[in-house]
Structure formats: C-alpha cells, structure tokens
Amino acid sequence: MLKPGYLVPQPIIVQRLPVILDEIAEGALLIPKFHRPFVWKDDQRLDLLDSIKRGMPIGSLVVWRTSHHRLETYRRLGPFVLPEPYEHREVYTYLLDGHQRLSTLYGALRADGEGKEDDVVDGSSPRWPIFYDLEGEEFRLLSRFTKPPATWLPVSRLFSPSSLYEYQRNLVDEGYSILVRRAESLANTFKDYQIASVPIVTEDLNQVTEAFRRVNRQGTKMSEIHMISALMWTSEFDLNERLRQVGEQLAPSGWGDIDHQILLSTIKLYRGIEIDKAAPEEVIKALREEPSLLDELAMYIEHTADFLSRFCRVEGPLALPYKYQLAILADAARQNGGPFQGATADALAEWFWLTTYTEYFSGMASTQLRHAVEHVRAVVTEGASACPPDLPREVSPLRRFDFNSVRSRALVLLLLRRDPRGPDGKPMSAAELVAEMGVEAVPKIFSSRDLGERVSSRGPENRWIVAPKRARALLDALTVLEGSERDELLESHAIPEVAVKKLARGDVAGFLSSRREHLRAIEKRFVESLGLTYAEESIET
Structure with a gap:
C-alpha cells in the first residue's frame, strides 16, 4: 500500500x-x-x-x-x-x-x-x-x-x-x-x-503543490498562493487581484509590498489551518465560506503594522525578522478585536523582542508553531506571560553581520531605538530607511580596502544606519561636529568617545574594537532586561 x-x-x-x-x-x-x-x-x-x-x-x-x-x-x-x-x-x-x-x-x-x-x-x-x-x-x-x-x-x-x-x-x-x-x-x-x-x-x-515546488526549486518559486489563485479564479473573483488590493490598502503604512504568502498565512490562522502546511483545499473552502476574511485582512494587518512601528521600529516587510511574527500578531489583533493598547501592547512588544533575539522561529516544527500561536492568543485574551514556555534563554554576541540573519536584524532594530542622526546632527527617518532599503541602509563604515588584511570588515561594529550616499559625510561628522550635536550623534549611533579619539589618531582597528565592546554592552543590558542571558563567556577577543 x-x-x-x-x-x-x-x-x-x-x-x-x-x-x-x-x-x-x-x-x-x-x-x-x-x-x-x-x-x-x-x-x-x-x-x-x-x-x-x-x-x-x-x-x-x-x-x-x-x-x-x-x-x-x-x-x-x-x-x-x-x-x-x-x-x-x-x-x-x-x-x-x-x-x-x-x-x-x-x-x-x-x-x-x-x-x-x-x-x-x-x-x-x-x-x-x-x-x-x-x-x-x-x-x-x-x-x-x-x-x-x-x-x-x-x-x-x-x-x-x-x-x-x-x-x-x-x-x-x-x-x-x-x-x-x-x-x-x-x-x-x-x-x-x-x-x-x-x-x-x-x-x-497538496501533492501537486509539493511536486511543483520540488521540480521548480531552481526556477519558478511557486507558493501555495499560486495554486489557490488558479483554482479559485472566475471572471468575478481573482484572488491575486484581491490580495493586490489589500496591498494597496496597506501601502500608506509602508506594507504595500507585503508577500501574498504572509497574507495567506494570516488567513490560515484565522481559520485554524496549520500555517506551514500546504492546504489549498482547506483555504479555498474557508474563503468561499467566509469571504469577509479578505475584508478583515487589511484592517488587522494595519493594526499590527501600527504596533510594530510604535513598539519595535519595524516599518515594513524588509525590516521584519520573521514572517510568522506578522501573521501571529495579526491573528492576535483579530482575537483582541482591534489595536493593541496598554499592558497588552507592552506584553506583545516583549514577546516580539524575545522571539527575535533568541531566533525563536528558526527551524520551528509545525507543532511548535501551533503552540506559539496558542501562546500569543493567551497573552491577548488571558494576560498570560509574554515569554513562550519553550523559549531559549541564552543569546550569543554577534560576530559577523548578515542582514538576512534574524540575529543581525535584531541588532539593527535595537539601534533604531536610539534614533540615529544624520551628518548634520539632526534626527533622520532611520526606521523608514531600513524598511525601504534593507541592507543598503546599513552600510559598512570602512571598506575592506580601508582596513587592510589584518582587520575584518564583517563584524557588526563596522555597520551603521545611514543612507549610502550620506555615509562618507557621516564619517567626517564624527570629528567635525562639536558640543551637544556631536555627543548626540555619537550616542545615536552607539559610538563611544574613546572610539572617536582612536579614529582621530588614524587607529581604525582601535575604533572598531572599542565600538564592538560598546555594542556588546548595549546588547547585554537590553537582553538581560528581557530576562535572558548574554553569553559573555563565549566572546572572542
């Protein structure tokens, strides 16, 4: 058989x-x-x-x-x-x-x-x-x-x-x-x-969808949404068009380019369908029985986008650590019946930072994911603790920056909380910049050529948040600005005074070393405030 x-x-x-x-x-x-x-x-x-x-x-x-x-x-x-x-x-x-x-x-x-x-x-x-x-x-x-x-x-x-x-x-x-x-x-x-x-x-x-995924791994990337759209299409209903309209509604909040698969995942959560399961027949049945799901989708994701902006400095899909976070929070907004406020918003913000810094959703199995959804629903409806029961407790220092990694993105979002300033010493729209440009908004301070062979340019200490075309001017501003403007600029980019003194002497390697220690101290304080352990003993010197 x-x-x-x-x-x-x-x-x-x-x-x-x-x-x-x-x-x-x-x-x-x-x-x-x-x-x-x-x-x-x-x-x-x-x-x-x-x-x-x-x-x-x-x-x-x-x-x-x-x-x-x-x-x-x-x-x-x-x-x-x-x-x-x-x-x-x-x-x-x-x-x-x-x-x-x-x-x-x-x-x-x-x-x-x-x-x-x-x-x-x-x-x-x-x-x-x-x-x-x-x-x-x-x-x-x-x-x-x-x-x-x-x-x-x-x-x-x-x-x-x-x-x-x-x-x-x-x-x-x-x-x-x-x-x-x-x-x-x-x-x-x-x-x-x-x-x-x-x-x-x-x-x-389900078998057909999975077969298509596998035979096209190096070519067309078909998500489940393609199969559902093809099966549901009529002259009166086009799922792709409806999802595009949802994107248009979300555009003013910076989420117009949201992946349709995330929207589909949110619909699955609404109807109790496993989020990581290819279930085109179940989703089709849900949309036909409850077409209002699509009407609700934009509203609850708008509530979620507003929450992510205010509490997490996430202004769009490019800055989001995990797609699951958006889907689970949008489901929670539906459970909540509207925007998050007060203690509920604080608890969900803590949940966001906990799950981001511990890379909670990486490699998560279906059963664990279902438990994660149930936990957040309990946070919203019952006031449960923001900390998932199965959350890892230890966070390691970041040694190599890769914007595609959740751990690197966690540091970027933490730095956004400092409201990075531009070369003129004035606040800039840094969170919007990261959401719009992704990794290009977090350029290297010094190129590999500037540092030579003995000093690595790959660490997080060699990154800061600024538009690429203003990066050189920002570097000059470190030693040009004076007084409170200079102090606020350094604070906003997590650059200690000792690092700038070394830079003024031409000691670029010393600048990076001092900033690395400073960044780790900032992360250590934040991680410990969440009740987690920062694994200092594994720091390489």
Whole structure:
C-alpha cells in the first residue's frame, strides 16, 4: 500500500517535439497561471535551440492529469494566442514544469512571430522571430527594424514543409544552393527531436503543490498562493487581484509590498489551518465560506503594522525578522478585536523582542508553531506571560553581520531605538530607511580596502544606519561636529568617545574594537532586561 503523501509512479511518455507543440496548439496541454510569465532572456532562448540542434537533452516536462480540477490557464504562450480549452473533458492535462522551454519552442517554431504590446515583460518584449544563420551555423535574433540576410532561415519554417520548400527555392535563386541541404538537415533534426514527459495523476492538491515546488526549486518559486489563485479564479473573483488590493490598502503604512504568502498565512490562522502546511483545499473552502476574511485582512494587518512601528521600529516587510511574527500578531489583533493598547501592547512588544533575539522561529516544527500561536492568543485574551514556555534563554554576541540573519536584524532594530542622526546632527527617518532599503541602509563604515588584511570588515561594529550616499559625510561628522550635536550623534549611533579619539589618531582597528565592546554592552543590558542571558563567556577577543 502506498504511504500518504506519495504519488503513484506513472510511465514516462516520450514524444517528438512537433507532437508536443501540436498538443499546445490544440488546447490539449494547458499552461496554468501559477507559472510566472514568459521571462527568458535572449541568450537562454538561443541556447535552448542550439541544444536541440546538437541533440543534447533539454530536460523532461512534468504534467499533471486531473479529472476534477479546472484551473485558470494562460491564453497566450509567448506572443501567440492559444485556443480556449475544452470546457467538458474527462481529463485535463496541465504543465507543471517546462513553461519557459515550451514558450521558447512554441514561439520559435509555431508562428511567424511578431511580438504584441501585451507580451511586454519587465518593460521589454522578447524579439521574434528567431533565425538560423545557415552560413555561421548558429541561431540569431534580428536587430529591431532591420531586414534579415537571405541566408538567415526563420526557424518558424522548419515545421511547415511548404514554407520551408519556398525558402529553399529562394536560396537556390539567390545562389546559395549549397545551403539547401543544411536547412533540410536542421528541419529533420527538430522534427525528430524527442522530449520525455513525466505525468502526475492525482486529485490531491497538496501533492501537486509539493511536486511543483520540488521540480521548480531552481526556477519558478511557486507558493501555495499560486495554486489557490488558479483554482479559485472566475471572471468575478481573482484572488491575486484581491490580495493586490489589500496591498494597496496597506501601502500608506509602508506594507504595500507585503508577500501574498504572509497574507495567506494570516488567513490560515484565522481559520485554524496549520500555517506551514500546504492546504489549498482547506483555504479555498474557508474563503468561499467566509469571504469577509479578505475584508478583515487589511484592517488587522494595519493594526499590527501600527504596533510594530510604535513598539519595535519595524516599518515594513524588509525590516521584519520573521514572517510568522506578522501573521501571529495579526491573528492576535483579530482575537483582541482591534489595536493593541496598554499592558497588552507592552506584553506583545516583549514577546516580539524575545522571539527575535533568541531566533525563536528558526527551524520551528509545525507543532511548535501551533503552540506559539496558542501562546500569543493567551497573552491577548488571558494576560498570560509574554515569554513562550519553550523559549531559549541564552543569546550569543554577534560576530559577523548578515542582514538576512534574524540575529543581525535584531541588532539593527535595537539601534533604531536610539534614533540615529544624520551628518548634520539632526534626527533622520532611520526606521523608514531600513524598511525601504534593507541592507543598503546599513552600510559598512570602512571598506575592506580601508582596513587592510589584518582587520575584518564583517563584524557588526563596522555597520551603521545611514543612507549610502550620506555615509562618507557621516564619517567626517564624527570629528567635525562639536558640543551637544556631536555627543548626540555619537550616542545615536552607539559610538563611544574613546572610539572617536582612536579614529582621530588614524587607529581604525582601535575604533572598531572599542565600538564592538560598546555594542556588546548595549546588547547585554537590553537582553538581560528581557530576562535572558548574554553569553559573555563565549566572546572572542
């Protein structure tokens, strides 16, 4: 008996390339809209065609066969219109892996290929048609508004015997008889080229979603939201559009670019669905039974965004340590029935700093995550302690700064509490800067070249919060400003006086060493105020 979560092995199908393209043209093989649009660059398209010419493998396709699920599909492939899929059929066949490859092949081989306005991807439309330079024996793209040489064979003619014959006759008329056989050989190579298709036959959406994730790990990153959007789409309801509207509502608070997967996670919490479980059928059922969930979503995330701004200096998704924190807090806002205030807000702020500094959610299992959700609900509804029962108690000093790590981001958020000042000594919108620019808002003070080989530039002591274009001016201001303005500037960036004195003597390594000790002292006081232990004994000197 097959274990749950396993797919029944299916025989691999090997088909000639023209047959596969015919299936697309006839609407038998469908391209679901959870794929990203056609985005391949010119060199990728030309390399693919060259691989076929040389008889090299281009990878198998993965298709999903289902009798029950009707997905929203692309009506175009590259610049070419596809037929409407049959409304009533026993089995639908959807492409799970191979969209960019088949778009390239369909665009090159099935039509004469003039790009259309609505095919623009990231501001530029791919060039069609593709040619084969019979003299140079390589695939080429024509510069816009220029005429191809007579020896450039449009690849779209390879699968059209009459069109290819006409081109070959023109070659003879132009005095290129020697190239006729080369064109014929290329056509035969493409007609005989075979591609394997691996079918997945199941009605379990969780399995299909997981299969897509795995086969596309190095390419398209499909989240569960793509599958749900495709399954729920109708002319009256487009989940992607609704989530985009939620983003528009959140834009004034700095959260307009929030990942749709975080929104989905929040909806899951509302309905008691495990947050890290791929559960498209459960989410679809929840949204159909309670469409108001989407209306509530923006309101409660707005409450959460306001809380994160006031208590945690988090002004947008780029500054957020964990996506789970936002989803759990938005769920708590719903439990609370509105914004967090008083003792509840203080407790949740403490929970945020505890879970951030201890990297609480890193590698968290499903059961632990469920307990974390239940704990925060108890904080809101019952006044429970902010400290999770299973929270680690020890925090280690940060030795290497990496903004992508939660531990580094914890230090950045702590430094934001000091209201960093600009080169003019005046407060700047530092939290907004970090939310907008991410790691670019935390540049190095000194480059590796400035420090030489003996001094590392990777530590947190060599980072501060400032717009990159103002970083040099800020460094100069350390020794130029005087009086209270200078003192406030140093305090706001956690730079001790002794470090500046060393810098004035040209001792850059001494400056960094003094600041490292100062940063650790600041973190130690803060961490201990949370009831945690700062592991000083492991500090390297």
